[in-house]
Structures are given as C-alpha cells and as structure tokens.
Amino acid sequence: MQCIRDFSFVRGLRGRVCLSVRTPVKWRAAAGAALAASLMFSPLIANAQSASGPVAEVNPMIGTGTGPGDSENLFPGPSMPFGMVQLSPDTESSGFGYHYYQHKILGFSMTHMSGVGCSNEGEVFFTPTTGPVDLEGDASNYSHQQESASPGYYQVQLLRWGIEAALTATDRTGEVKLTFPAGKQANLLIPISHTLNNAIGAQIKIAGNNRVEGYVTNETFCGSNRPYKVYFVMEFSHPFAKYGTWSGYRDGAPAALTAGSREATQPGNDKQVGAYVSWPQSSDAQTVTAKIGISYVDLKGAEGNLKAEAAGKSFAQIRQEETAAWNRALGVIDVTGGTAKQRTVFYTALYHSLLIPSIFNDADGRYLGFDGQIHHVASGHNIYDNYSGWDIYRSEMPLVALIEPKRMEDIAQSVVLMYQQGGWIGRWPQINQYTNIMAGSPLTVVLATAWLDGLHGFDMKAGWEGMYKDAMQAPPPGSSYQGEVGMKWINTLHYVPNDKVGYGSVSQLQEDAIAWASLYDLAKDLGKQDAAHTLYERALYYRNAFDPQDKMFHPRNADGQWIKNFDPKKSDGFIEGSGWHYQWFAPADLAWVVQAMGRDTFNQRLTQFFDYKKPGWYPQYYNPYNETDLEAPFEFNFSGEPWMTQKVVRRVLNENYPDTPDGVPGNDDAGEMSSWAVMSMMGFYSVDPASRAYELVSPVFQKTVIHLHAPYKGKEFTIEAGPEPESNAYIQSVKVDGKAHAKNWIDFGDISRGGTMQFTLGSSPNQQWGAAAGDAPPSLSEQQQ
Structure with missing residues (x-):
C-alpha cells in the first residue's frame, strides 16, 4: 500500500x-x-x-x-x-x-x-x-x-x-x-x-x-x-x-x-x-x-x-x-561475504521486517478484543495487532514463519481470535479494529502458509471456520467488516463486475483468488475434500477476467461485456496500479497464464515490462515501489527463462535498495518491501507462499546460515554461493545436500528440514539450468481434481 x-x-x-x-x-x-x-x-x-x-x-x-x-x-x-x-x-x-x-x-x-x-x-x-x-x-x-x-x-x-x-x-x-x-x-x-x-x-x-x-x-x-x-x-x-x-x-x-x-x-x-x-x-x-x-x-x-x-x-x-x-533476533541469519553495503542493506531490511505486527497485550496478559471486551492471553504467549495484510502475506509473514516460528504461531492464533471475537478475519486490522483497507483476504494466505509450513500451535478448527466463511459469504448489513468486495456477484457471475463494484474490480477478484487457492491447499491438507473441490473451482474464477483476444486481464461489466476502450496503462479496474502491473498477478496458477498468453508472448511482454532506463512509477513498466507486481521478477522461472529472473532481481536490489535514506522503495508497509530484499538476497522467494514452492535466484553472499527453531526438525539451512557472488548474478548449477538440483525452485520442507544448498554462479547466463518444462514451480491448474 x-x-x-x-x-x-x-x-x-x-x-x-x-x-x-x-x-x-x-x-x-x-x-x-x-x-x-x-x-x-x-x-x-x-x-x-x-x-x-x-x-x-x-x-x-x-x-x-x-x-x-x-x-x-x-x-x-x-x-x-x-x-x-x-x-x-x-x-x-x-x-x-x-x-x-x-x-x-x-x-x-x-x-x-x-x-x-x-x-x-x-x-x-x-x-x-x-x-x-x-x-x-x-x-x-x-x-x-x-x-x-x-x-x-x-x-x-x-x-x-x-x-x-x-x-x-x-x-x-x-x-x-x-x-x-x-x-x-x-x-x-x-x-x-x-x-x-x-x-x-x-x-x-x-x-x-x-x-x-x-x-x-x-x-x-x-x-x-x-x-x-x-x-x-x-x-x-x-x-x-x-x-x-x-x-x-x-x-x-x-x-x-x-x-x-x-x-x-x-x-x-x-x-x-x-x-x-x-x-x-x-x-x-x-x-x-x-x-x-x-x-x-x-x-x-x-x-x-x-x-x-x-x-x-x-x-x-x-x-x-x-x-x-x-x-x-537478527542473528537467526548469519551472512558471510558480500560488500559492506550489502550487509548493511540486508540486516537493516531484516530489522525492518521484524518491527510489526505489534504486541498488543499488557504484561499481565490482558488485551482489548475485537468485541470491545477485555480478554486474557495464556501465559507465555502474546497477542499481536496491526496487520498490513495486503502487503505482508507476500514475503514478510513467510519470512517470520521461517525464522520466528513460535512467534508466528502466536500471530496466527491472534488472527483466529480476531474471528472468534469479531466474527470475521479482517484484511488490514489496526488496534484490534477492522479498517477494511485494501482488498482480498490476505490473512487467509497467512494462516494457510503458517499451517502448511508445519506450524500447528494455533486453533485451526476455528481458523478454518473463519477463513471459509470469509471466502463464501458477505457480512450482514451493518457489519464493521466489509468482507470480500462484490461477494454477491462473485457467487452469481463468478467475477467482480466493473459497473457494480467501482474500485479495482479485476484486482479484487485476483486477490480473492490467491486466498481461495491457499485455502484449497489447506483443505487438502486437512482432508476436507468437498471444500477442496469447491475452492479449487473458485480459485480459477480469476480466469473470467482474462480476455483471450488481447490476452490480458480486463474489467468487464455485469452483462458479461468487456469495458470499451480498455487501456492497460490506466487504472480502471485495478488497485494502485494498471493493467500492465496486474497482467502478472495470478500467483497460484502461472502455468495457465503462460499457456493462455503463449510462452513467447509471455516472455516478450515480461521482458518489455523490465525495459525501463531507470526505476520509476510507470504505468507500463515494473513498479518496484509497490506490492502490485512484486512477484513479477520471479515469473521467468515459470516460463523457461529463469536466467532473466536472476538478472532482473539483481537489478532491482542494486537500484532500489541502496544504503541511503531512500534505501527502501516506497512505503515499507510493515516490512513487506524490506522482506522482499531479505529473501531475494538469500537466494529464494515464494510467489505463492501457501504452495510451499520457493523460486531460486542468485544469492549475494558467499554463505548464508539460517538457524532453525522448533517445531522445525532442522537445526541449520546453509546457502553457499562461492567466491564473489556480488559480481556473478547468474546460476550455473545448484546442489541440494550434495545432489544436483535441476529445478528452479525448492520446497519449503527442503529448508525447514535443514541441510545445504550450493550455488555455482557465473557472470553470464546458463540458459539450460532450470529451463526445462519440468523445472518450473507447481501451479494450480496442473493438479488433478
């Protein structure tokens, strides 16, 4: 935001x-x-x-x-x-x-x-x-x-x-x-x-x-x-x-x-x-x-x-x-090598990633709930508030889940209590009140990611009830929570009509879809097969905003017609961005987007998207100052050109994260922009956190050690990149625990179990590594129903 x-x-x-x-x-x-x-x-x-x-x-x-x-x-x-x-x-x-x-x-x-x-x-x-x-x-x-x-x-x-x-x-x-x-x-x-x-x-x-x-x-x-x-x-x-x-x-x-x-x-x-x-x-x-x-x-x-x-x-x-x-807190991750500037940028970004959500209960355990009443949190635990949901579900919460798992369980339980006290799971709650800022159901993604990462120290029975309710129902009139915008139309037309929902009709649907996809992954894990089937179909509703003629996401009206004179440089139908920014936003199902757009067209457009001379807020180019397209640099991993991801991620880090007063691009949004840098500098990022797939990029440090804590089984996950990684942006090969790794992604379990990931880097691209069709991260449409 x-x-x-x-x-x-x-x-x-x-x-x-x-x-x-x-x-x-x-x-x-x-x-x-x-x-x-x-x-x-x-x-x-x-x-x-x-x-x-x-x-x-x-x-x-x-x-x-x-x-x-x-x-x-x-x-x-x-x-x-x-x-x-x-x-x-x-x-x-x-x-x-x-x-x-x-x-x-x-x-x-x-x-x-x-x-x-x-x-x-x-x-x-x-x-x-x-x-x-x-x-x-x-x-x-x-x-x-x-x-x-x-x-x-x-x-x-x-x-x-x-x-x-x-x-x-x-x-x-x-x-x-x-x-x-x-x-x-x-x-x-x-x-x-x-x-x-x-x-x-x-x-x-x-x-x-x-x-x-x-x-x-x-x-x-x-x-x-x-x-x-x-x-x-x-x-x-x-x-x-x-x-x-x-x-x-x-x-x-x-x-x-x-x-x-x-x-x-x-x-x-x-x-x-x-x-x-x-x-x-x-x-x-x-x-x-x-x-x-x-x-x-x-x-x-x-x-x-x-x-x-x-x-x-x-x-x-x-x-x-x-x-x-x-x-x-910062010592959970040790880095070796890189430049002094890179170490300052990294640890400052990690510092900023660990500032909020904020502890909300007093030392005696009392806190003000979403029902306006005073409650007590169990001894040894804390309640957290101030969730920049639309922002932090992308990388800040996955990072906290990785390096602060016990705290993440308390954060998840705080979200569950939000539902139990207020009746709904908000998307940007502040001071334990619903603000209805931004779109979608981002805290659904947060809870699903935490659970699927193996963090089970919170009440998932109540959490599931709240998330599923939010995915399927609109709040009653007079509710302090707005819910997923356009729910009436979602349940009838299976998209959000632009002439009925005036703000961000396409983006609203796309944001809802990532929450439904996360809930689908969770339903499978919980053995809820009927719900999983329903949520799978719902997670594909985003396709109803994809125009097969020009192969872009478009606003459309309630009569089914696409809006006239659509200009992808304009914001009509989109939240804090343009059609260009949002043509890449289908995090759970990028394989389908690549196929629907055509691999050559996809790669050509994505390359063009990064063809700006210097960073700026452009309607037709990548916007490194906002969350609307943070996942776009990693999408070449889905389209057979992972070397391009390695190139553009390094570019964004070098240009937009200096060690100066403007060293965070745009609003940090509760650590989201900083956590993007932390993940990218270590060598991985998740476009769809609940999928557990983490796309690989070239690390900037010779060695990174992540010290793992319970309930994860591993003690350390070590990332090695060889000499002078700061001047070698391209992955030549990867080994995981000593074995060759051809895929351009790893499962979260590969990290949480501990072990070693070794990168061999070079100054020029290896266009074969990670480029085969079977090397791409998983997508929703590839799963059997």
Whole structure:
C-alpha cells in the first residue's frame, strides 16, 4: 500500500481514502542537487555507538526519506522486535513521524506503524524545552552529525534548547534520558492531544511530584476513523518543582496556560489539552529520565507494564537488554561475504521486517478484543495487532514463519481470535479494529502458509471456520467488516463486475483468488475434500477476467461485456496500479497464464515490462515501489527463462535498495518491501507462499546460515554461493545436500528440514539450468481434481 500524490493514471480511482504514491524519479533528479549536502550520511554516523553482532550492521536511517513527496516513511527510534512501543522523534505535526530531509524535531511520541501509507498513531507525544514555558514554537533544529541510531537506541542534540535526548525501549515501555544545559529551567511539555492522525479526546493528570498519567483517543488510519484509547503513565527520576496544564482550540486561538493546575480534559476534537512539568535551573548540566508505560486497556495496564519491564532498571541496562534482544533476533541469519553495503542493506531490511505486527497485550496478559471486551492471553504467549495484510502475506509473514516460528504461531492464533471475537478475519486490522483497507483476504494466505509450513500451535478448527466463511459469504448489513468486495456477484457471475463494484474490480477478484487457492491447499491438507473441490473451482474464477483476444486481464461489466476502450496503462479496474502491473498477478496458477498468453508472448511482454532506463512509477513498466507486481521478477522461472529472473532481481536490489535514506522503495508497509530484499538476497522467494514452492535466484553472499527453531526438525539451512557472488548474478548449477538440483525452485520442507544448498554462479547466463518444462514451480491448474 502506497501514498499517492502524483499518479497521473489513477483517474477514476474511487473508494480509497489513502491514495499515495512515490513522487516520480524526475522530481528527485531536479531537487537532488539542492538537498545533496543535507542528505549525505554515513552508516558510521547514523550508528555511532559502539556495537557488535548483527546490530552493528543495521542503519535505521535507511528508508526515512529524501524529500517532499517521497513515500519512504520509516522511523529511526527504538523498538523491541514486534514491540508495542515504537518510540521515535517526530519531524512533522501529522503524517508518518520522521523524515530525514526535515530539519526540525517537534518532539517524540511512543507509537508509530512502520512504513505504512497513511497518517497514523503518534500517541503520547512530548517535547523538552528550556527557560520559561512557552507553547508557541517549541520545535528545535537539529543536525544529522549530532544524531545517532541503532536497534534499541536513538540520540539527538536539540540545538535550539541545548538538550541531548536519548531514547530506548522495552516491549511496552519507553525510557527517555534528557540532559539539560546548566543555568536553564528544564521543562517537559506533554501536549497529549497531539497525534500524527486525529485525536478526538484526551485527558492528562499530574499525579504526584514525579508522575504524569492519562490517555489520548485517536482514530484508526486511512479514513477508517474508528476510535481507540492509548493510556500512559510517565514517571520521572527527579521530582519536578513546577507544573501546570493548558487547553486551547484547534482553530488557532491561543491556549490558556494554567500554572499549578493538575488536570485537563479534551471533550471532543475541537480542543487540545496538555501539561508541563519543570525542574529549576542548575549550576551544572542536569539529567532527567522519564520512564513511560502505555496500554490499550487502562491505566492499570500502563502502570503494570512499567513495573514489569522497567522498574529498577537504568537507562543503560534497558538499552543493553534491547540491543541483546535485537542481536538474538537478527542473528537467526548469519551472512558471510558480500560488500559492506550489502550487509548493511540486508540486516537493516531484516530489522525492518521484524518491527510489526505489534504486541498488543499488557504484561499481565490482558488485551482489548475485537468485541470491545477485555480478554486474557495464556501465559507465555502474546497477542499481536496491526496487520498490513495486503502487503505482508507476500514475503514478510513467510519470512517470520521461517525464522520466528513460535512467534508466528502466536500471530496466527491472534488472527483466529480476531474471528472468534469479531466474527470475521479482517484484511488490514489496526488496534484490534477492522479498517477494511485494501482488498482480498490476505490473512487467509497467512494462516494457510503458517499451517502448511508445519506450524500447528494455533486453533485451526476455528481458523478454518473463519477463513471459509470469509471466502463464501458477505457480512450482514451493518457489519464493521466489509468482507470480500462484490461477494454477491462473485457467487452469481463468478467475477467482480466493473459497473457494480467501482474500485479495482479485476484486482479484487485476483486477490480473492490467491486466498481461495491457499485455502484449497489447506483443505487438502486437512482432508476436507468437498471444500477442496469447491475452492479449487473458485480459485480459477480469476480466469473470467482474462480476455483471450488481447490476452490480458480486463474489467468487464455485469452483462458479461468487456469495458470499451480498455487501456492497460490506466487504472480502471485495478488497485494502485494498471493493467500492465496486474497482467502478472495470478500467483497460484502461472502455468495457465503462460499457456493462455503463449510462452513467447509471455516472455516478450515480461521482458518489455523490465525495459525501463531507470526505476520509476510507470504505468507500463515494473513498479518496484509497490506490492502490485512484486512477484513479477520471479515469473521467468515459470516460463523457461529463469536466467532473466536472476538478472532482473539483481537489478532491482542494486537500484532500489541502496544504503541511503531512500534505501527502501516506497512505503515499507510493515516490512513487506524490506522482506522482499531479505529473501531475494538469500537466494529464494515464494510467489505463492501457501504452495510451499520457493523460486531460486542468485544469492549475494558467499554463505548464508539460517538457524532453525522448533517445531522445525532442522537445526541449520546453509546457502553457499562461492567466491564473489556480488559480481556473478547468474546460476550455473545448484546442489541440494550434495545432489544436483535441476529445478528452479525448492520446497519449503527442503529448508525447514535443514541441510545445504550450493550455488555455482557465473557472470553470464546458463540458459539450460532450470529451463526445462519440468523445472518450473507447481501451479494450480496442473493438479488433478
């Protein structure tokens, strides 16, 4: 999912609130000279603190954006792997939080969603100042030369105030260490009504001489506008001497500051409230730390999280524990060789792949369910929320299933509980609420992939019920969940008519089809033969949008007629893309698409699709900035030209994943774009994850070791690529466990059982390896019914 601001071929696009896109490359060329000095950065500057292990390879500044209009929007602040708290500086008052090119820090907030395409979260915002308390113009300039970031740590000098701010975090808490200059009153302003989206209520209370508490009510993103509360407790290392609150209107009228006031409440979305605390000036620099716990349940939960995770611990201890946690998480994959840049790109991409979904339950196990009630998760487990479903089913969730299998089982169980509490499995749920963003049933693919990978530590009986219901029925009128769009027409016409469903009729059907195909694979595994037959037929409905005349996917109307004057460069019938982007989207049945289009035509068109001079958002070429066609580079493996997959994947990695602030193409979308790079750099990717088939490409490292964990039987899966793989893009031959491997794909079981895969690479293509008809990955239409 991307944020579209400059996308000429989306005329007529309807029904989406978040329409965003990366500004064209030509803008960057024009503005690049003016911004060059401020945008240059060194990984050693960005990660200035000494570190060891894979944490030392990570640069959180990658993907934080290069200029106005760009859609890179990652945050550099600390978060534990999949942590509830994602604490980071904010350089804008609404939007995504931090952008590298912006030169002022407004403050810091406790929550962010990594790289998603609409303004979101940013709750529990605070900003330090010095001198008299002033609510006007509290932002501070800063320099990237006086800023550092690494997994678990962020530090910056606020130059206007002479304050050094350092941040670290646990799963559910953040700690801020503020060093104030000598001779100045030290202040912390907490404008609790400030969020990155739209706060519609808030309350703040001075609760003692070293504690502030309260809540803010924000709304879910992308115009879904469902309210949720974030509670917080903030405790200080030193008692403050002064305090007060304020209240003001959003129309620009000045806020009324009341010294000595202990409480302020925002009754609606027209007012903003906040509080401040101050410490007297000192003859020496003074350091104040603030520990902040949050909860989506209540104040008791925020306080409990603070006591469970941060009580009695110093800033240095929390930072050390978080760094160790990241070294464990990143150390599941060891890479050897490649360039320093490639190692930084790889481990930073892996880091970004492990940020969300987010832990949602408090330390005591309580969490807010999809029914609005408080539930308890079993001891030793966590509930996860914030599923960028349309994005992450493609590679981020398969990657998590591979390297974090126990966590993946908890994620899967969280999706099952979504169904049990709310009645449906959502496609982009946020803060345990349905947002109805994007299309299809992507979490069906996620659950099916997890189960078929061998992860059975969740309630598949209930999960199957929810997935099958979503595949066959429309929610009743008034339901908070939209369901698969056009279900009435799907069940009667077997496609989504463009004149009845105004937004993305073809894409809706294609996205549904991958979910039905995944559910078909699952039904077979579960022995549900009747359901498998039904789902197989349903998974082939995508063909009803394929026009045999020009051999492309087309919108058609309810009367069966194709829309007139179809232009594949336009977006009519497609979601965040064009007919060119979506002509490749039949992940479960590419053998049929190759046959229907004709192998020569397929290869000719796919080659043309990658015939752009430089990356950009083109309607007729591959779009590396969005999920619409992420699978396209790997489709030559299905059409007898796997060497072309090897060529174009290397090109995308080299051009679109630099170690710079624009080092993630477009929105990272909760780790999807990053996980694409992680998989591709290791040498495999799955076009259809539930099929268990992983297409092979050339690795960029001499050696990659994936350390496997239960319930997988293997201990390690090792990938070897020989000397100088970074300059040898083409596979000459492959061996799996010492035996020649002619197929251009491997089964997931080949990985999870452990073993070795050896690549022999070269500088020119071997057009015979993996090119025979029997070497291609499996497809739905090849299976017997």
